[in-house]
Amino acid sequence: MTTLQPCAPALSHITVTPADLATQVTALLLQPGWRFGHLTARSLDARHTAIDVLLLDTQRGAVTCLTAPLADGQAEYPSLTAQLPAAHWAERAVGDLFGLRAVGHPRWKSMLLHNDRWPVDLFPLAGAAQATTPREPYRFLQVSGSGIHEIPVGPIHAGIIEPGHFRFSCVGEIITNLEIRLGYQHRGIEGRLTEVPWRQARYLAESASSDTAAGNALAHALAVEHLLGIAPPPRAAALRILALELERLANHIGDIGALSGDIGYSPGASLFPPLRGATLALAQTLTGNRRQRWFVQPGGVARDLDDARRRALLQGVQDLARRVTDHLPLVLEHAGVLERMDGVGRLSPTLARDFSIVGPAGRASGTGYDARVFSPAGAPPAAATRRIEGDVLARAQMRAEEIASSVAILTQTLDTLPDSPIQVALPATLPPDAVGVGVVEAWRGELLHWVTTNADGAIARYAIKDPSFNNWTGLAIAIRGNLVTDFPLCNKSFNLSYSGNDL
Amino acid sequence: MMLTMLLLLLVNLCVVPLLLVGVIRKVKARMQTRIGAPVLQPFYDVAKLLRKGETISETASWVFVQAPRINLAVALLVAVLVPWYGLTLPPGWAAASNLLLILYLLALGKFVSLLAAMDTGSAFGGLGASREATISLLVEPAVVMGLGALAVATRSLNLSEVFTQPIHPLVALLVGVALVITALAELSRMPVDDPTTHLELTMVHEAMILENSGRNLALVEYAVALRSCILLGLAAQALLHAWPALHAFPPPAQYGIGLAALGVTGIAVAVAEGVLVKLKWRRVPHFLAIAIVMSVMAALLAVAQR
Numbered sequence: 036m037t038t039l040q041p042c043a044p045a046l047s048h049i050t051v052t053p054a055d056l057a058t059q060v061t062a063l064l065l066q067p068g069w070r071f072g073h074l075t076a077r078s079l080d081a082r083h084t085a086i087d088v089l090l091l092d093t094q095r096g097a098v099t100c101l102t103a104p105l106a107d108g109q110a111e112y113p114s115l116t117a118q119l120p121a122a123h124w125a126e127r128a129v130g131d132l133f134g135l136r137a138v139g140h141p142r143w144k145s146m147l148l149h150n151d152r153w154p155v156d157l158f159p160l161a162g163a164a165q166a167t168t169p170r171e172p173y174r175f176l177q178v179s180g181s182g183i184h185e186i187p188v189g190p191i192h193a194g195i196i197e198p199g200h201f202r203f204s205c206v207g208e209i210i211t212n213l214e215i216r217l218g219y220q221h222r223g224i225e226g227r228l229t230e231v232p233w234r235q236a237r238y239l240a241e242s243a244s245s246d247t248a249a250g251n252a253l254a255h256a257l258a259v260e261h262l263l264g265i266a267p268p269p270r271a272a273a274l275r276i277l278a279l280e281l282e283r284l285a286n287h288i289g290d291i292g293a294l295s296g297d298i299g300y301s302p303g304a305s306l307f308p309p310l311r312g313a314t315l316a317l318a319q320t321l322t323g324n325r326r327q328r329w330f331v332q333p334g335g336v337a338r339d340l341d342d343a344r345r346r347a348l349l350q351g352v353q354d355l356a357r358r359v360t361d362h363l364p365l366v367l368e369h370a371g372v373l374e375r376m377d378g379v380g381r382l383s384p385t386l387a388r389d390f391s392i393v394g395p396a397g398r399a400s401g402t403g404y405d406a407r408v409f410s411p412a413g414a415p416p417a418a419a420t421r422r423i424e425g426d427v428l429a430r431a432q433m434r435a436e437e438i439a440s441s442v443a444i445l446t447q448t449l450d451t452l453p454d455s456p457i458q459v460a461l462p463a464t465l466p467p468d469a470v471g472v473g474v475v476e477a478w479r480g481e482l483l484h485w486v487t488t489n490a491d492g493a494i495a496r497y498a499i500k501d502p503s504f505n506n507w508t509g510l511a512i513a514i515r516g517n518l519v520t521d522f523p524l525c526n527k528s529f530n531l532s533y534s535g536n537d538l
Numbered sequence: 539m540m541l542t543m544l545l546l547l548l549v550n551l552c553v554v555p556l557l558l559v560g561v562i563r564k565v566k567a568r569m570q571t572r573i574g575a576p577v578l579q580p581f582y583d584v585a586k587l588l589r590k591g592e593t594i595s596e597t598a599s600w601v602f603v604q605a606p607r608i609n610l611a612v613a614l615l616v617a618v619l620v621p622w623y624g625l626t627l628p629p630g631w632a633a634a635s636n637l638l639l640i641l642y643l644l645a646l647g648k649f650v651s652l653l654a655a656m657d658t659g660s661a662f663g664g665l666g667a668s669r670e671a672t673i674s675l676l677v678e679p680a681v682v683m684g685l686g687a688l689a690v691a692t693r694s695l696n697l698s699e700v701f702t703q704p705i706h707p708l709v710a711l712l713v714g715v716a717l718v719i720t721a722l723a724e725l726s727r728m729p730v731d732d733p734t735t736h737l738e739l740t741m742v743h744e745a746m747i748l749e750n751s752g753r754n755l756a757l758v759e760y761a762v763a764l765r766s767c768i769l770l771g772l773a774a775q776a777l778l779h780a781w782p783a784l785h786a787f788p789p790p791a792q793y794g795i796g797l798a799a800l801g802v803t804g805i806a807v808a809v810a811e812g813v814l815v816k817l818k819w820r821r822v823p824h825f826l827a828i829a830i831v832m833s834v835m836a837a838l839l840a841v842a843q844r
Contacts, residue, residue, distance in 0.1 A: 186661045186739075193736040207668075208819065297740075299732035299816035305570035371729075371815030379818075519665065520819045523737040 044261065044409055045097040046470060053086060053103040053112040060088055060101060061118045068094030070404065071391055072474075073483055074115065074125035076133040077496040078162040079104060084133060086112055087496075088122075089485055091474065096409045098472045105135070110166040114139040121391035124504060131218075132225075134158035134167025145170050147218040147537060159226050160496075178204035178212050186519065190219050197533035201522075208518045213511045220537035228497035233259070233465060236494075237332050240484065243499050244535030245326060246286060249278040249318075250477030251499075252331035254484035259333035262471030262486055263462055269453040271335035276448050277348075278318070278327050278336075280441040283478040285314035287395075287434040287441070288359065290530050294431055295366055297524045298375045303366040310358055317351045320344055335458030349449045356442040363435055376428035380525030382513040384423055392509040393502045394480020395433040396529050400425035400509075406476035425513070430528040467492040477502060479532065501535030546625055546793055551617055554797070555763035556580040558770070558804045565808035566734075580763065587756035595749050597659035605654030606750070606757035612647040613764040616640055620768055621698035623775050623796025624789045632698040637685050640697060644768070647761070648674055655746035662738050666745025669819075673730065673742065676826040677720045683833035684713040684720075688776065691840035706843050707780040712836035714777030718803065719829035721769035723822070725762070728811040730822055740816075767800070770807070774799040 051059045063069060072089035079085055085104040092099065105112060114137035116123040126137035127146040134156075137143065148157065148170065155170045178185075183204055190198035198219040204212040224243055228236055240255035241248045253275055260266060267275070289311040295303025315325040322330035323338055330337050340348070366372055382392065387400035397404060401423040420436050422429040465488050473484040480502030489495035510529045514522055560577040567574025576582075594602065619635040621627065627635070648670070655667040688710075689695050692703040723730045726743030738745055747758050778784055778799050787795065817825055 184661075186665065188739065193738060297735075297737065299728055299735065299811075299814070301566070301570050301812055305572070369815065374821075375815050375818055518819050520740045522739050524740075 073500040132160040244532040249282040249327040254473035254475040257473030258471040258484040268455040270455040286478040380513040382425040399429035406481040409474040427528040503531040555767040562808040569812035590752040592752035595658040602657040610761040624792025658749040662745040680829035687836035710779040716829040716832040717773035729814040
């Protein structure tokens with residue numbers, strides 16, 4: 036069962052000048068299988084900062100980190116967005132958190148910090164004596180023309196969901212542009228993660244987006260283990276897969292129910308929530324709580340699975356699989372449902388690739404990327420699971436397929452649970468000037484935890500890239516040209532996290 | 539006899555509408571394996587809303603405040619004028635139950651509620667009003683043609699006469715089904731609008747009344763229940779006329795049959811809502827076209843029968 040070992044991705048480091056950054060990154064990305072991971076900045080000392088770019092080699096499961104140190108007193112760097120559209124939100128986030136301006140960014144504006152809430156010269160992650168450029172007032176994109184009207188929705192919505200503002204510019208019922216403004220949930224998680232003792236950091240890291248607690252805890256654990264150069268015991272690795280796949284199962288099942296609810300299809304809306312509840316109960320059997328908090332930790336897992344519970348879990352997964360297989364055709368083979376979802380909110384494969392759309396939403400638009408390639412542990416079920424339609428229906432069908440593959444992974448893992456300790460001892464300190472990256476295919480898609488230590492072996496920068504950070508743009512693009520009435524359905528088909536994006 | 543009729547009329551106005559809403563909700567809940575709220579919940583809700591304070595948007599004018607009252611008054615008037623199975627109105631009132639008068643009183647109510655929705659300055663109000671107007675536009679030909687078919691078949695524009703005369707069963711059936719379909723659209727029910735959704739952007743009727751609260755909202759809810767009763771009642775009566783044998787029953791029994799037919803129509807609506815998927819907005823005209831075609835067929839048949 037060597038394949039169960041999550042492999043630490045091979046890491047290479049390149050230092051470039053800010054002027055060369057865009058060229059270098061674009062050149063590296065031309066290699067087959069390479070993709071853009073994340074872009075952020077890091078304080079080198081009180082005066083100096085550097086722009087960091089993370090690139091992923093999905094064929095070898097390796098990561099490359101490019102660092103571009105900025106000159107003393109410089110608060111600007113050439114933007115990558117023109118060549119690499121996927122970096123557009125990352126550069127805006129750097130602008131807010133570090134006060135560094137990406138020169139040449141086509142839609143430069145603040146993202147996380149709102150001027151009416153935070154002082155315009157507050158840059159939470161910037162060095163004490165670092166040069167900064169002040170934040171400008173936020174301006175929504177103005178669509179002009181006869182008959183254009185705007186519909187503002189949020190930040191507070193009907194229903195129990197997180198806050199975010201949607202500004203629709205419409206011609207009658209047709210949406211010509213949607214601008215999504217987030218940041219209402221910014222609570223400084225990344226900054227705080229550099230302050231708390233690293234051994235306890237997992238409690239905070241897994242709350243970055245609580246519906247992805249297992250995913251975040253796993254990405255955190257992988258990043259810390261990568262940093263330390265250790266690997267968890269095989270049994271712990273297998274138990275982590277169970278946690279991750281149960282989380283995927285619960286959320287995908289919940290999404291199928293929620294999609295049914297949004298089109299007023301009550302059989303789907305009433306049959307799937309109990310199944311999600313049953314999945315959460317299985318998660319409780321495994322981890323001791325339904326949301327799988329405090330389970331995955333650096334070096335292993337917090338709780339072993341004895342044989343009685345293992346058998347109960349296996350039985351539970353099989354029962355659940357039977358019920359889901361029973362109910363899924365009621366939704367995904369119902370003519371009315373198919374008609375309603377077909378062709379709505381189409382995201383073209385080209386745009387999905389350009390904006391680096393991840394997870395089921397990306398695979399529904401033909402990307403074929405599943406971050407489980409980085410951890411043979413949760414080996415991607417089949418390379419074939421992708422679609423090119425990119426509409427709401429494709430995203431729903433993608434979920435149904437992943438439900439089936441998660442059940443298969445769970446059953447297989449439970450059947451072949453290796454015998455070993457569940458935890459390895461952690462060294463007392465972190466290595467200095469090191470980088471650790473945790474790549475996880477959470478239920479929404481690729482989730483990155485990217486940790487860099489300074490010369491003292493303390494965490495200098497802890498960056499989290501939630502899958503929602505990529506996919507919010509996908510939603511804004513997918514809804515263009517659709518009807519206003521179709522937005523909630525399209526939104527639900529992406530089902531993105533606000534807190535994971537705002538951090 | 540007169541007193542009984544008046545009492546039954548009062549029951550029609552005050553008890554049946556909200557009871558129908560309660561029954562529809564209960565059936566829907568049961569279909570979703572929920573227990574559901576009590577059948578009398580709509581009464582409790584209206585009573586609760588009547589005791590509550592109101593919040594009125596700063597940009598709203600007197601139109602917003604008066605519209606629900608006008609709407610309710612119109613709905614009450616129509617509910618009195620519309621003939622009811624087994625219920626004989628005093629001769630003077632019956633003369634006023636003119637088909638065109640009733641149609642355009644209903645349209646007046648709708649017009650007033652559209653004005654109120656646009657009056658609040660909320661983006662959703664205008665959105666809902668525009669959608670509701672679109673639907674009304676499609677509903678009108680179906681209703682006019684359907685009731686027109688009955689008028690042609692019985693050579694009378696007076697609805698209370700129309701429903702006392704024998705009609706060709708097929709005409710009655712076609713008009714009845716067409717009226718049920720238009721009632722679904724007119725009352726913003728599935729598959730045209732989801733009355734239970736919380737998603738403002740998809741709403742039709744609910745988007746129009748998002749700003750209403752307290753007593754204002756109570757009047758709106760009551761008026762909507764009355765309209766449901768009127769439209770589904772008309773549909774139920776048209777369907778009942780497909781069985782001329784029912785005319786043989788004495789009036790009190792007929793009233794019971796009428797009530798049962800209304801209940802069955804309501805339950806049918808609830809069952810349909812339980813299994814249907816809300817249509818794409820662009821598909822709504824296709825759905826209403828069914829009603830229009832049925833009405834046209836009924837009208838042609840009625841002309842041919844003369």
